[in-house]
Amino acid sequence: MTAGDHAAPHIEILPVLGIGELRQGDDLAAVIAEPAPPLQDGDVLIVTSKVVSKTEGRMIVLDTADPDAREVARQVAIEAETVRIVAERDALRIVETRHGLVLAAAGVDASNVSRNELALLPIDPDFSAHLLREGIRARLGVEVGVVISDSMGRPWRAGITDAAIGVAGLTALTDPRGRTDVYGNVLEVTQVAVADELAAAGDLVKGKLAGIPIAVVRGVARDGKLPDDGLGSRALIRGSEEDLFRLGTSEAIALGREDVGWAT
């Protein structure tokens, strides 16, 4: 990174090709070390959460591929992963997970898994990222950063983008606050969610259909070193207390009515 900013002169995003089917207990570092482009100090691995869920056994396996049975199991799983309902409409539930993430369906996913399976998010994606980083260091002797990514919807915007749910070995949120731009203006509120930008960049080569779950982003490190505040992905989560959108609009309107004694 150039002094204090998150800018870098030239970045490459490389797919990790040849990642086959993964199962519980597979060593993700070993699986990646084999087919990856030769990794370098300062590379950032962008890893789709699904492959972490598979190797960590965070899968629900049904004894049937019946779509209705699977949907029932999915709804049960969403409830189990939810600590707080943020908004819902029809079958769509946007909830806060145990990680503090606000996600549709609590991140429970039925795509890119077998038709009798459902994937749950990793229990502790920062720790998963840490283990992968350690594993790559042990096998290849290189210091990489790791971002575990998941797709997220956004209020007011159509479509999903990938964002970071687990981070190791790099600073997820840069903080140039208090610094000045070239005109002398003090930058007051421009913390940049670099790990989310890395996750989004990785998705440009990964894709949802292409069967490429892992990418390497090269060039964000200066002299092979990534800045790291040790906070992992936690810095990216804004607590619900300070969020202006801690509840969906319909839910908040209902709360306002109840508040003044109007039975709903």
Place this chain on the structure above:
Amino acid sequence: MTAGDHAAPHIEILPVLGIGELRQGDDLAAVIAEPAPPLQDGDVLIVTSKVVSKTEGRMIVLDTADPDAREVARQVAIEAETVRIVAERDALRIVETRHGLVLAAAGVDASNVSRNELALLPIDPDFSAHLLREGIRARLGVEVGVVISDSMGRPWRAGITDAAIGVAGLTALTDPRGRTDVYGNVLEVTQVAVADELAAAGDLVKGKLAGIPIAVVRGVARDGKLPDDGLGSRALIRGSEEDLFRLGTSEAIALGREDVGWAT
């Protein structure tokens, strides 16, 4: 793009170095054509909205650099750019602009401009993107895509990321719905906001302090061609009617109270 997906095998993000100070009336295509890495068919230019605002004269120029006077002017400008207040707390206002964008401070910005200036967003960023694309074609004979980017905050997430507010020459929102993954699962809701992912990727080389307002993303096109649905950035805007977060939580609670005759 590989058949129908948005995946690509290898992407580069290159900074456009040597963009000097820009003024109203400057020909952005000419300014970029000179210092850019040699552009190729299918390259995507990621252009910070600020430089478009400068060349299009979307600046407020005060006769003083007094911070208080500037703040007053900023609040007036925010009001003029706002069609709907979504949420506010203290000095922070999150509003819908005439473009349909939901943005803090209506995109009115006091960074990376002179200390007596404020930047407004371009009037029609899709048209600005279109003009730049045409200008590059006329000067260099290459077909590029253009994404005009601006930084956006997100509910539930700390920090900002760059997103696309203007798009020309490429499809902003891919739609693999109805297609199946390798397991035979039908993908139902996974529209991908590729233009937002491109904007985020571009920010990895641009940065807020580095004085690099433009980047080139190379490698998303297949055989030099970018898919283009002609919709520009409009596809990325989810109308407030169908948004679960069309109002901030406090605003919606107040609305619920009023709704049942409780004076606020």
